[in-house]
Amino acid sequence: MTHPGDVGPQTGRNLDPWYTSYADRTAGLAASEVRALFAVASRPEVVSLAGGMPFVKALPEELIHSAFTTMMREHGSEALQYGGGQGIPEVREQILQVMSLEGINDASADDVVTTTGSQHALDLVSKLFLNPGDVVLAEAPSYVGALGTFKSYQADVAHVAIDDDGLIPEALEETIAHLRVEGRTIKFLYTVANYNNPAGVTMSLERRIRVLEICRREHILILEDNPYGLLYFDKPGLPALRSMDAENVIYLGSFSKILSPGLRVGWALAPHAIREKLILAVEASILSPSTFNQWVVTEYLRQSDWQQQIEGYRAVYRERRDAMDQALNEHLPQLSWTKPDGGFFVWVRLTEQLDSKQMLPRAVKELVAYTPGTAFFADGRGRHEMRLSFCYPTPERIKLGVRRLANVINGELDLVETFGTSTRRGPDEDRVNMPPPNIS
Amino acid sequence: MTHPGDVGPQTGRNLDPWYTSYADRTAGLAASEVRALFAVASRPEVVSLAGGMPFVKALPEELIHSAFTTMMREHGSEALQYGGGQGIPEVREQILQVMSLEGINDASADDVVTTTGSQHALDLVSKLFLNPGDVVLAEAPSYVGALGTFKSYQADVAHVAIDDDGLIPEALEETIAHLRVEGRTIKFLYTVANYNNPAGVTMSLERRIRVLEICRREHILILEDNPYGLLYFDKPGLPALRSMDAENVIYLGSFSKILSPGLRVGWALAPHAIREKLILAVEASILSPSTFNQWVVTEYLRQSDWQQQIEGYRAVYRERRDAMDQALNEHLPQLSWTKPDGGFFVWVRLTEQLDSKQMLPRAVKELVAYTPGTAFFADGRGRHEMRLSFCYPTPERIKLGVRRLANVINGELDLVETFGTSTRRGPDEDRVNMPPPNIS
Structure with a gap:
């Protein structure tokens, strides 16, 4: 695919005098789609339905001011100093309160490790295993x-089918059996059981119990990533997998969606022996997470009615979810999509003739961005799907974005009807940044 | 060494149901000495000469207040949001100013990557290579x-001899030649050329030039870690290795020692192709470094006379270095030690009869802590050396600490003289946390 004149990877290699020095794992490091997002989404004329940025303007800034002021007055020199690798005890105690809202009531602050956002915990668990x-x-x-993180440790991902009730237990069993026959080593099941990113679906209670049973039986650890659990819309969320099994689940939580991602405070709750190793991994990675930010979070939780604040977020995102659902009904009734009970994302199934990755440059030209489904599969699937996020734009912008998207999609479908193909390539396409994006 | 009744690693393994699941690299993960430090040093009655914590009380808190207030007023919603994986452009521009004080004048903000402290950059460079x-x-x-980080990626460390002028070029050449004969793959030279942690010595200008020549010739990348460069005492520091070679040096810098470690803002300046990969590695690790903290740093640098503030730190640490040097002269004249021109640490050479690791529990009992030399070697050396840090305790506490240390050392030497051995083991030793520690 590379032509002699391209300024592509091949040329880049030749220009990099250290090309032969990299570790084997670095070969798999592909240009991230996160950066492209920021480039695209930051242009104000584009309606970005691509990112996963929370709407932080819904957070009254005086709450942060107040938390900061108290922190500096009462813990200033501690907040400016190094801390322990596990995180400060005060925030770990409060994290127990946050997790109790997800049904986790048997945890100890000793088993919580705070990290630089929950992505960091995800990375370190991957490094450990x-x-x-x-x-x-x-x-x-x-x-x-x-x-991306699993790939950075040269692991392979085996996808397990889902439906509107989340991960399908039978598919999980079949996948495990198949991999075992092949002699593969399965290290853990990674799941976003609540308001899945990108699919928007939630694993039912019955299935949670089944999935836990299967993994216990097969001695497969579960890595439960739950950034959206408290952002439910229609009814309170289901109990976390971790609430039903303390021995076989590593639980990841985050303040990014219920407070602020700019603070980068997340955490892992892990079985004792794993937690010990996780602390060592944090120390090797960053010495200690930011005490400054942990204290801001601590004082915020102490001073504000944070549960009421989360209720406010729910109202904001519920309205946006509804705006997106209505706009899709109005402008793209021929497609199907999920209607999430919480979280940030709607998953849209296109018709077989449409290719979300190929269509993206045209969409950006029409001033709307989304994330092609291919970003969410390790095996090349997802061309006929896309993720739309409703978290950041206002309801009006969401409607505008979906209207623009409908123009693009309907234009494509017209072409298919007329010429039997949607492969309309213009010189512009090569100049538009390919596929955006997602951030968390 | 493990007895049946021990509550040691062997027992721990049996208790951990996931013991067989860990990655190979996790086997080398040893209980970190950093945590033990915090346990020891936090007891107020102990004079800790063990840690590497800067004296953050020397930073006027109103400077942080002012930076925070401006940040929230002018960049509030940006500071609370996700940022790009490379870090915000504003702080990367200012980092160029900081580095220009180290002689680096040809850098571009495009080649700077901000990280969660420079330890994070160290970790990610290790992951890449x-x-x-x-x-x-x-x-x-x-x-x-x-x-610890190199070990966490299963790399081996080959130590190169130093003297009072830092790394010895001839020893470097010999080590490289020896390793090449053995067929080993050398990935980079890691050096703290300024006020070395732990040795306190500085690589001379002549040697910097020689080391750069050797590494260029041998195609060995240099990883220059420079957290202390601006904290000189007697005369301005030497130009960074990076200032003389933009192609073969990755430079690591940090705000931990010139502002605050609690913010966890460090950076890497890397050749173009490496920088690109480093950004991807940051994204896989933490998505993006804290925008909140980067903005605090940015506004601090914009508003305050930060160079004058660094001059203030120099005065604080110079006084403490002098206090330690004088106390050693007074109480332990029979030993030799380095007198650093900057930084945080003095390296003490004990006599052959003394074992710093074995002596530590007794020192802690006498209410003084230090870091045994063994912590700073990957090959078990360092038993007859120790690191004393003068950064955190006041001059009075430093004098008290050295006096206590002299009691311990002289007590040991008396024993040696009387019985011909210092191996005085009591039941207490097993109960005292073994060897502390260092943080950064």
Whole structure:
């Protein structure tokens, strides 16, 4: 695919004098789609339905001011100093309160490790467990940032089918059996059981129990990533997998969606022996997470009615979810999509003639961005699907974005009807940044 | 060494149901000495000469207040949001100013990547380059946190001899030649050329030029870790290695020692192709560094006379270095030690009869802590050396600490003289946490 004149990877290699020095794992490091997002989404004329940025303007800034002021007055020199690798005890105690809202009531602050956002915990758990060639089980589709991290440790992802009730237990059993026959080593099941990113679906209670049973029986650890659990819309969320099994689940939580991602405070709750190793991994990675930010979070939780604040977020995102659902009904009734009970994302199934990756440059030209489904599969699937996020734009912008998207899609479908193909390539396409994006 | 009744690693393994699931690299993960430090040093009655914590009380808190207030007023919703994986452009521009004080004048903000402290950059560079069995060259002794990170990627460290002028070029050449004969793959030279942690020595200008020549000739990348460069006491520091070679040096810098470690803002300046990969590695690790903290740093640098503030730190640490040097002269004239021109640490050479690791529990009992030399070698050396840090305790506490240390050392030497051995083991020793520690 590379032509002599291209300024592509091949040329880049030749220009990099250290090309032969990199570790084997670095060969798999592909240009991230996260950066492209920021480039696209930051242009104000584009309606971005691509990112996963929370609407932080819904957070009254005086709450942060107040938390900061108290922190500096009462813990200033501690907040400016190094801390322990596990995180400060005060925030770990409060994290127990947050997790109790997800049904986790048997945890100890000793088993919580705070990290630089929950992505960091995801990375360190991967570092602790994954040898090259190991297999991680994950929903089909699954969070793009997790797929990238697993790849960075040279692990393979085996996707497990989902439906509107989340991961399908029978598919999980079949996938495990198949991999075992092949002699593969399965290290853990990675799941976003609540308001899945990108699919928007939630694993039912019955299935949670089944999935836990299967993994216990097969001695497969579960890595439960739950950034959206408290952002439910229609009814309170289901109990976390971790609430039903303390021994076989590593639980990841985050303040990014219920407070602020700019603070980068997340956490892992892990069985004792794993937690010990996780602390060592944090120390090797960053010495200690930011005490400054942990204290801001601590004082915020102490001073504000944070549960009421989360209720406010729910109202904001519920309205946006509804705006997106209505706009899709109005402008793209011929397609199907999920209607999530919480979280940030709607998963849209296109018709077989449409290719979300190929269509993206045209969409950006029409001033709307989305994330092609291919970003959420490790195996090239997802061309006929896309993720739309409703978290950041206002309801009006969401409607505008969906209207623009409908123009693009309907234009494509007209072409298919007329010429039997949607492969309309223009010189512009090569100049538009390919596929955006997602951030968390 | 493990007895049946021990509550040791062997028992721990049996209790951990996931013991067989860990990655190969996790086997080398040893209980970190950093945590033990915090346990020891936090007891107020102990004079800790063990840690590497900067004296953050020397930073006027109103400067942080002012930076925070402006940040929230002018960039609030940006500071609370996700950022790009490379870090915000504003802080990267200012980092150029900081680096220009180290002689680096040809850098571009495009080639700077901000990280969660420079330890994070160290970790990610290691992840990019190190395969299991690769070799990293490092000073003998070398920063304990770097040794831990290299080990976490299953690399081996080959120590290169130093003297009062830092790394010895001839020793570097010999080590390289020896390793090449053995067929080993050398990935980079890790060096703390300014006010070495732990040795306190500085690589001379002549040697910097020689080391750069040797590494260029041998096609060995240099990883220059420079957290202390601006904290000089007697005369301005020497130009960074990076200032003389933009192609073969990755430079690591940090705000931990010139502002606050609690913010966890560090950076890497890397050749173009490496920088591109480093950004991808940041994204896989944490999505993006904290925008909140980057903005605090940005506004601090914009608003305050930060160079004058650094001059203030120099005065604080110079006084403490002098206090330690004088106390050693007074109480332990029979030993030899380095007198650093900057930084945080003095390296003490004990007599052959003394074992710093074995002596530590007795020192802690006498209410003084230090870091045994063994922490700074990957090969078990350092038993007859110790690191004393003068950064955190006041001059009075430093004098008290050295006096206590002299009591312990002289007590040991008396024993040696009387009985011909210092191996005085009591039941207490097993109960005292073994060897502390260092943080950065």
